[in-house]
Amino acid sequence: MNQRLIDAHIHLDMYDEAERIHLMDSLKDNSVNALIAVSNNYESSIHQLELSRSDSRIKPALGYHPEQQLPSEAEVQSILKLIDENHEKLIAxxxxxxxxxxxxxxxxxxxxxxxELLETFIKKAVQWDLPIVLHAVYEDAGMVCNLLEKYRVSRAHFHWFKGSDDVLEKVLSNNYVISVTPDVTYKPKIQRLVKQTPLSQLMIETDGPWPFEGQFTGQTTQPSMMHESVRTIAELKELQPEVVYREIFETTKTFYRIMN
Incomplete structure (x- = not known):
């Protein structure tokens, strides 16, 4: 059975060096073809670019995570300049x-x-025809959808999505994609979300090194955990696992225009 995976959202630079080496060494054995490596700030963006140069399976995305104090104007401009200088190397x-x-x-x-900061990054995504990776949960997702519509964004990824049925319907009706983490194996709300979402708009991720509970309690988050996510999704959708592997892999590959 073809079990290829792409981790649609991971903070690779937040692992310590030993953990990161182990993670990268284990990818092939776990059929993980690529990692969408997102950034938290300017320093993180620099680090993701450096990591991507060392291994083509690391696909860098540059930005500024919103769950922190606002960046200085100098940092914003530094991130935007980094995006402009490296846009051909970026996945998102x-x-x-x-x-x-x-x-x-x-x-x-x-x-x-x-x-306003988010609008700045949306404009940059439009400028370089790059997808945008979003932290927008619950009612915030609806607000963000309105911004994306304003700038006619077609490729938006709502990572670790959480929200009402109405907000989910808005996200899906715009043909945006969502992703779920290994908590799909033990959280009923996330399982319900999966049942409502077409495979053609569903991806899987780890958001590593964020830790998980259930069968993953006490473990360092690894992309291999996504195999359990696939098995759970297959059960929820009453499909064979190989169908879910194939569809989610192709959805992620197509969305991010991954060529290898």
Whole structure:
């Protein structure tokens, strides 16, 4: 059975060196063809580019993660310059989006500057015809959909999606894609989401090194965990695993225009 996988979202630079070496060494044995390596800030973006030069399976995405304080204008310009200088080497713009969890911790946090920053990255994705990797959960996903529509973005990836049926319907009706993590194996809400999402708009990821529970408790997050995600998705959709492997692999490969 063909069991090829692509990790659609991983913070590769956040693993320590020994963990990263082990992870990369294990990819072939676990049929993992590629990693979409997203960035958190300027330093992270530099690191992802460096890692991608060492191994063609690492596909870099540059951006600024929204669940932190706003970057300085100098840092924003440095990231944008890095994107411009390396756009032909990039797989996407990301991770970018809106600070849902930070606003829960800081209710008075002003959202407008984050929306403006996201718009800046959306424009850059449009400029270079790159997909955009989004941190936009719950009601924020609806807000982000409106921005994407404004700039006529066609390739948007809502990673580790969480949200209402109405928001999911809006995401899917725009032909955007979502991804789920290994928590699909033990979280009923994520399982329900999978049942509602066509395979043609579904990808899988680890969001590593974020840790997981259930059968993964205490383990360092690895792309090999996605095999369990596939098996769960197959059960939920009442399909043979080989069908799910093939469809999700092709969806991810096509979305990110991965040639090898």
């Amino acid at each position: 713009i990301g991770e970018v989006g809106l600070p849902y969890y930070l606003r829960k911790e800081q209710p008075k946090l002003e959202i407008t500057p984050y929306v």
